[in-house]
Structure formats: structure tokens, C-alpha cells
Amino acid sequence: MKKKEIFLYGSLLLLVALLLPAQQEVYLSIKEGMPAIPLAIPPFIVHESSSKTQEAAEILHQTLSDDLKYSRIFQELPESYYSYIRPLNPKQIFFKDWESIQAKILFVGEISEDDGNNVVFEGKVYDVKAGRGIFGKRYQANQSLIRLAAHKMADELLRMWGEQPFFTSKIVFASNRDGNWELYMMDFDGHNQIRLTFNKVTDYMPAWSADGKKIAYTSYQGANAILYVLEIYEGKRHEVYSKGTSFAPAFSSDGRRLAFCSQEEGGNSEIYLATSEGKGIRRLTFNKGTDTAPTWSPTSRQIAFTSDRGGTPQIYVMDAEGSNVERVSFGGTYHDAPAWAPTGDRIAYVSRVDQIFDLYVLNLRTKQIIKLTEGSARNESPCWSPDSRHLIFSSNLNGTVQLYSIDYDGKNLRRLTSRGENKLPDWSR
């Protein structure tokens, strides 16, 4: 009797689920243009001062301060303000002092060394107006990992503010710094650049899996441009597709699927879909035009891509099953490399006008377009930060092709690479 009931309810639920209309994309908006929160980060207090702890304190302070500035959420007070008030005493904080120099948040950092020669970094965050602590965090790190400790602390501050933390995220990219094109990885700020692939052939167009443990990429093995998935922390690699030239991989945000491009019999590039393990491959687009550069919506329900089915390369959006194709880019004759922002409301892409490539951001709700870069260079391959406030892209604006970071509003352009040529970045989630 009971079993029957359960079965009945179960099937009823299934029916309801099936009847529910396909959910619309949920757009999260970021608070653009809001004033940044004034934050005081006075120099860190060093206990058991030694050259090691002093140096660590400086690196930690600089890294944390750079991260928070980069976030666009916080605005660090000028250091000169700290001389207007009594020096900081972590045991007795005069909140009125900090309020008088316009600080809303006070970060107090203390550095010491433990028995195992590790640096101990303790941070306390105070709400100045309320005059009380919000949270505290203590990290213990070996000298070589102190930047990571600062990034983790910065992540905590973003989390506290209800923002998406991303200071420990990684950028994977292709570089020819050691001869041929190989894959490399670095921190979001350009530090810790390390090589991932070691061979004599071209390894190209990497893309992160949702969990940040796998990278899909194209490797030119003799007569084949094969799509592989590399488990970077296991050192294992397996083949996904080897027919034709297989490229432009993109893992879905839910981590379950992998979209990529390859050729059908006629040599025409089409979009294919596989599981995240590279199994169960099926074709998603069927037409005479070139279909390429897939990018997933954050809900994994839609895919934006480039197609020249209308005569010129333009950006289109379709359901992840290949239906409901809709053109979303207008007003140009050459659009490519769409990148769907993790907030879901925008797509960044490249537009070519008179041999100049610039980045644009299309707002899917308002259909408004913002031009992100301005110059006489080739700005290419945009990818979004996990919080959708920053983009990394490649550009030859200083001669050679290098990676640059820019904010969603075109501000804070900065260069991240310099050795060899560097391109095709992808930002881990």
C-alpha cells in the first residue's frame, strides 16, 4: 500500500516537473556605478619582528590592498590619512578616529611566526560606525604561499559583502614563450605563471571545467588537431574528438557538458556536444554556414556562438539542445568570440572594423552595446571574471600579443604577461 502511494506521488511530481515551462534565464545584476566602500588598511603589525616577518607583512599588505582595489567594491583610503589620527593599537581601537578619516571598514592585520617557521597572518575586520568586529581570520602559510594567504583573506572580504570571491581563481592561456604554443596557467593578477603542457606540438585554445580541475584544449598531433581533456592535478589526458580540426571547447557552468567545434564531412565547422568526460558526442548545428566559438549561459540552458549563416560572422544564441536560434549581434560585419558573463545578463564579443578588433559588451536585457576597448590594435578572446566585473583578453596594442585585464566599464587596463606571445585566455570559475 505504502509503496504504491510513494510511486503515485513520485509520478505526480514527475508530471508536474514536465509540465513546468522551461525556466527563463535568471539575470543577476551587479551594482554598477555604486560608490566603493571606504576601507582603511593601515600597515600590518609585526610581532617577533624579523626580516622574514617584515618582508611577509609588506607582501601581504600589498597583495591584499591590490586585490581589494581591483575588486571595485572597496576603496582604500590614502595612506597619508593614517598620520592624522592616533597610531593603531589593536588592543584598543579608537573607532571615532577612523570615522573621522571617512573609513567605513577597518582591516587590522597582525603578522607573526610560528614554531614551524610559517608566517601567521591574522586579519580582523571592523565596522567603524558600529565600533565592533565583523569577522576575523587567521592563516598560516609557508613563505612561498603568502600571496595565496592574502588572496584568501581578500576572498573572505568579498564573501562578507555578498560578492562572488575570485582572488584565488586561475587563468589558463596559450604562450609561445618556450618555442612552440603550449598551455600555461597563472593567478588572476598575472603572478605564478606556470607551464602545463610539455611537447613539441602546438597546444591551443584551452578552457576550464566548472570545477577548475580539467582543461579541454586542441593539440596538433601530426595530421590531426585533436580535442583533449587534461586533468591538470592528476596529469592524465584523454582524447575527446579527433575528426577534422576540433577546437573552441567550452564546459557548461553546471559541469556536465562540453561544447566544441569540429567539421562535418564538407569541411564546415559545426558545434558539437559531449558529456564533460567527452562521451556521447552529438552534433548541435546543421547548416551551410560556419558555426563556432560556443559559450554557455551561467544556467547551462543556452549557448551563444558565432555563425556566418546570414553572410557575415555574427553572434547567435540557441538552446543547449540546438533549437530556438536567435541572432543577437547587429550593426557590424564581423563579430566573433562571444563570452557569456557569469551574471547572465551580458555577452562580451569581438567586432572587427577596418582591420581593428575591439571588445564590446552587449546587454541582453536592454540590447544596449558598450564599447570596451578603444584603439588601433587587435583586442581578442575576452573572458569574464567569476564576478563579471573584469575581463581578460589578448591584445597587440604594444606590438606583441599579450594578455590584459580590463574592467566591465573599460577602466583599469593593465598588462599581465610579457614573455613571448600570450593569448587565448580562459578564467576559472
Added chain:
Amino acid sequence: MTEGRFDCIKESQGSIKQEGKSFKGGHMKKILILSLACILVFGFMLSCAKKVEEAPPPPPQVKEQPEVEKVEEPAPPKEPELTEEEIFMRKSLEEINREAAIQMIHFDFDKFFIRDDAKPVLEKNAAWLKKWDSTQILIEGHCDERGTEEYNLALGEKRAKSTYDYLVSLGVSTNRIKTISYGKSQPIDAGQNEIAWAKNRRAQFTIIAK
């Protein structure tokens, strides 16, 4: 020749002197020895004189030495003449590719159709492929830097495919040709001008089997 005679005389005088020194024994002995010496000297002189008269021209020195026979290597068996095919088969793939028997072709900006100037090149290539009908080739499609990465990879593949189609239309078997696209990752001229771009927009051939 005169030098030879002078030597003879000198030597005989020397021998008389020596005999004289040993004359201290019996008279008879003395006479005997003297006469013997006289005979010897006379005989010697005679023989010397005879030599002078009858000395034939000395044989040429070469003849006096043993005849030298030069040892020559026996002629090796001659290899049968190689056919053109055998010469070809002896070469490595790298050598054949280096000789660039199959020429590359070029394309117009953003286009993948076979240009008129590329057709005779492909006809030559097809003739070569028909001659060496065991070979297999890889057609690499390349683009200039003025296209985006993704779209260029697709365009490079289309260039390789239209080249493939043209060779097939000239009678080259489909199972001998493979295609690949490098997009803009392998330019042959790093310049940023029309000449470099025109060079980089190409379909290039690599012989991958023979």
C-alpha cells in the same frame, strides 16, 4: 765512369802497402808472397783495365730495382641502375618535403575559393600525386592575423577543404588526402603588412606517407 776507375787503382796501392808490412819471415816465403801479390795486383789491374775497356753502359737504375706492381682494387660489381621510383622511395619524408615537390597556394582575404593563379599549381600538384600514387598528403589551411582565432580556424579548414575538393576533381583519390586547420597560429611571415598577410593566407602541403 772515370770515377769508378780511379777507385780501382787506389785500392790496389793500398793492398801492396799492407803486404809489405808483413814481409819479415823467410825469403822464399817473401818471394812467394810477393809474386802472389804481384799476380794479384796484376790480375786486379787487368781486370780493372778490362772493365774500363769493356764496361757496357750500366743498366738504367729502374731496371736494377724490382719491378713494382701496383695493387688495384678489383672492380666492384656494378649496382643495377636505380629507377626514378627507387630513388624516390630511398628518400625520407623530410627530404621529399624539403624539396617542396608540392607547391602551396594562396587565398584572398577572408575567402576560401581557389584563385585562378592557384589552379595551375594544383594541376601540377595533382600530376605529382598521380605519379607517386602511394603518397598521402596533409593539406594545412592557414590564415592571416586579421581574423579572430575561432573564425580563422574555421576559415583555415574551409581553405583546406576547397583545396582538397579541387585535387579530388583532378582525379586524386580522397583517401590519400587529409586536412587540418592552423588558423593564424603558424604564419610564415611575421610582418604586419599586405605582403606578409598575402603570404600567410595559404594552403600548404605536407607529404605524410609514401
